[in-house]
Amino acid sequence: MIYLNNAATAFPKPPAVVEAVRAALSEAPAHPGRGGGGEDGLLACRRLVAELFDVGGPERVALLPSATHALNLAISGLAGAGDHVVTTCLEHNSVLRPLAHGAAEGRLEVTHVPADAEGHVRPRDVERAMCPRTRLVVVTHACNATGTVQEVEEIAGVAAGRGAALLIDASQSAGVVPLSHRSLPGRVFVAFAGHKTLLGPPGVGGLVLADDGLPQMIVGGTGVRSEEVLHPADLPLRHEAGTPDTPAIAGLAAGVRLVLERGVEAEGARRGRLVRRLVERLASIPGVSLSPVAGGDDRVGIVAFTLVGWTPGDLGDALLRSFDIEVRTGLHCAPLVHGALGTAPLGTVRASVGWANTASDVDALAQALSALAGTGA
Amino acid sequence: MRRVVDIRVPPGCLKSAPVREYDLSEPVDERLMRSLAEGGRLQYFPSFPRPFFRIERPLAFTAQGIVGSPTLRVTFSPSAGPDIRETLLCSLGGGEAIERNERS
Numbered sequence: 001m002i003y004l005n006n007a008a009t010a011f012p013k014p015p016a017v018v019e020a021v022r023a024a025l026s027e028a029p030a031h032p033g034r035g036g037g038g039e040d041g042l043l044a045c046r047r048l049v050a051e052l053f054d055v056g057g058p059e060r061v062a063l064l065p066s067a068t069h070a071l072n073l074a075i076s077g078l079a080g081a082g083d084h085v086v087t088t089c090l091e092h093n094s095v096l097r098p099l100a101h102g103a104a105e106g107r108l109e110v111t112h113v114p115a116d117a118e119g120h121v122r123p124r125d126v127e128r129a130m131c132p133r134t135r136l137v138v139v140t141h142a143c144n145a146t147g148t149v150q151e152v153e154e155i156a157g158v159a160a161g162r163g164a165a166l167l168i169d170a171s172q173s174a175g176v177v178p179l180s181h182r183s184l185p186g187r188v189f190v191a192f193a194g195h196k197t198l199l200g201p202p203g204v205g206g207l208v209l210a211d212d213g214l215p216q217m218i219v220g221g222t223g224v225r226s227e228e229v230l231h232p233a234d235l236p237l238r239h240e241a242g243t244p245d246t247p248a249i250a251g252l253a254a255g256v257r258l259v260l261e262r263g264v265e266a267e268g269a270r271r272g273r274l275v276r277r278l279v280e281r282l283a284s285i286p287g288v289s290l291s292p293v294a295g296g297d298d299r300v301g302i303v304a305f306t307l308v309g310w311t312p313g314d315l316g317d318a319l320l321r322s323f324d325i326e327v328r329t330g331l332h333c334a335p336l337v338h339g340a341l342g343t344a345p346l347g348t349v350r351a352s353v354g355w356a357n358t359a360s361d362v363d364a365l366a367q368a369l370s371a372l373a374g375t376g377a
Numbered sequence: 378m379r380r381v382v383d384i385r386v387p388p389g390c391l392k393s394a395p396v397r398e399y400d401l402s403e404p405v406d407e408r409l410m411r412s413l414a415e416g417g418r419l420q421y422f423p424s425f426p427r428p429f430f431r432i433e434r435p436l437a438f439t440a441q442g443i444v445g446s447p448t449l450r451v452t453f454s455p456s457a458g459p460d461i462r463e464t465l466l467c468s469l470g471g472g473e474a475i476e477r478n479e480r481s
Contacts (some may be wrong), residue, residue: 313389313396314431314441317450322422322429330391346391347458371425 002325002361006303006354007144007172007332009195009202014355019253023200024247041246045253046236052198052256052264053170053190053208054180058214062207062239063249067171068094069206070191074167075099075138077215078189084109084133086164088121089336090143095169096336099138109133115340119148119292127158134164141173145334145350146292146341147275147302149177153184160186167191174198175259176268176300181208189214194248197300199255199355203248209235209373218242258355267355269372271301275351276361278303281366285373291341291348295327304332304348307373312349315372319349324366327351379403381472387450395453399469404447405430413440437461450451 003011030041046058055061064070075098079085086101089112102108111129113121126137137159142149152168159166166186170179171193181190190208194200212235219231220241232238258263259267282288287308307315315331331347338344349366383400390481410430411419421444428444437457442449449469453461466472 056386298447311394311452313391313394314439314452315428317387317413318429318431318441322425322427325383330389346394371422 002323002351002364004351004357004361004365005328006357007147007196007325007350007352008328010197010199010255010354012356013201014199014255014258016258017199017201017251017254021251023249027092029246041250041253042244045256045327048253048256048260049192049206050206051300052175052260053192054182055208056182059235060181060209062209062236063204063244063252064206064239065203065245067169067191067193067205070205071095071138071167071169072098073217074189074191074207074214075102075136076217078165078167079108079136081107082133082137083107084111084131085136085138086111086113086126087138088113088115088126088140088150089340090115090119090121090140090146091138091334091336092140092144092169092171093333093335094138095138096334097355108234112336115143115148115337117292117341119143119146119224119337119341121150121155121340123151123154123158126155127162129247130158130162134162136165136167138167138169139170140171141175141179142170142298142300142302143334143337144172144302145332145337145348146304147172147299147352148292149173149298151208152179156184156186156188159188162282165189171205172300172302173194175256175264176271178264178268194252194255195260197354198252199258200252201248203245204252209239212238214239230298262355268300271353272299274359275299275301275303277359278315278351278353278362278366281363282369285366286371287373288369291343301353302350303348303352305345306343307369310372312347315349318372319365319368323364325365325368327365380468381466392473395455395457397451397453399446399449401449401453402472403470404445405442405449407444409469410442410444413465415448438465444460 046061049061050058070280071094084329099110100209103110113129115121156166166188170190174192175197187210195202218241289306291304312329319325328350379462380402382402385398387398414432433439439452445476
């Protein structure tokens with residue numbers, strides 16, 4: 001199989017990740033505070049993530065079950081009753097739905113900033129959408145449906161200038177687009193997924209914390225300071241309750257270590273070359289339309305498109321059944337962006353390269369689409 | 378005797394899309410493929426890595442699959458009514474499969 005669905009989850013997982021998970025499951029557990037000896041795997045993972053995002057210290061990295069969990073934690077804690085939140089039409093449902101629930105319950109007012117034809121949200125449009133009640137800006141670093149990278153550094157300046165917190169969804173960008181948390185102005189939180197660009201297993205993500213002011217969402221067992229009535233308030237324990245998923249965390253640590261060894265900029269550039277190669281080949285196939293139409297240099301390994309005469313679902317099915325090429329089709333859990341880019345209601349086909357893909361993989365996709373283009377019109 | 382053993386809504390993020398996957402008790406062969414295409418347009422590509430076909434029946438459905446595979450993907454036209462689905466079911470050999478939804 002040629003796997004081009006890495007924006008959903010990275011596959012294959014690197015051998016070092018598989019080995020780390022295997023070792024965590026097959027060797028005696030070492031849970032901090034819960035018995036067992038050996039190295040504190042959680043701290044090791046926090047240090048690596050802190051290095052990746054250039055965070056002030058590992059205690060600023062909360063390890064959570066997923067990016068969705070991290071986004072819910074941040075949104076619920078940073079925006080309260082009567083607050084206004086600014087977000088974008090490029091967001092994943094893991095942002096849109098927590099905000100929609102807040103709006104439906106009458107707690108939040110939410111403004112969605114539109115994207116331009118190239119899939120970018122302009123920082124000045126974010127600023128225009130803000131009002132004195134705006135407490136939070138939520139923006140994806142790279143849209144999962146288009147791959148387009150947003151100017152989060154400028155948006156951080158906008159949010160800081162208006163006294164709002166910024167929450168960055170780095171689920172698609174972590175490890176392929178450099179991001180220095182330390183250099184961003186204002187109060188910035190960064191949510192990340194462990195199993196996508198960071199190459200880890202499912203079951204772990206996290207939140208880079210601006211400070212210790214975020215309210216706790218889940219409290220309970222911590223393995224330490226059991227005599228205290230209330231859940232510890234210090235970082236990162238403040239946001240981590242229950243037995244941690246140590247195999248997944250071990251795998252994430254191995255993945256981030258690989259990402260750092262390969263180099264974030266180098267891996268981003270490598271994926272960029274594959275994207276440009278695919279975009280060039282798709283441009284020569286009659287009936288193929290890229291989404292967004294223009295651009296292509298900042299798509300974090302993601303290329304979305306449609307083909308005349310085919311629904312995205314039928315096209316993805318044909319690619320898989322006949323050519324053994326796996327892509328993703330539909331709205332990609334980001335419904336608003338398709339209205340903006342003219343691909344509603346059926347969405348697009350999304351090809352997304354990962355650490356293991358090569359030029360021959362994207363060439364195979366282009367060849368398959370050339371063959372199918374003759375069948376679909 | 379071929380029959381339909383299962384009808385599934387394929388996994389995906391579009392619950393409203395009128396797409397179904399039919400699992401048959403026997404693989405699709407060229408004879409069935411050509412009979413489904415009567416009155417419509419058949420595109421058959423035996424030279425693809427796996428022999429792919431696509432059938433367009435205007436105002437009814439688009440069906441596609443692999444000759445030799447027991448699964449058929451059908452996208453119904455928005456105007457297609459229950460009679461279209463019933464006729465298709467009969468064309469596939471009938472069956473008492475109950476349509477079920479996959480988790481999306």
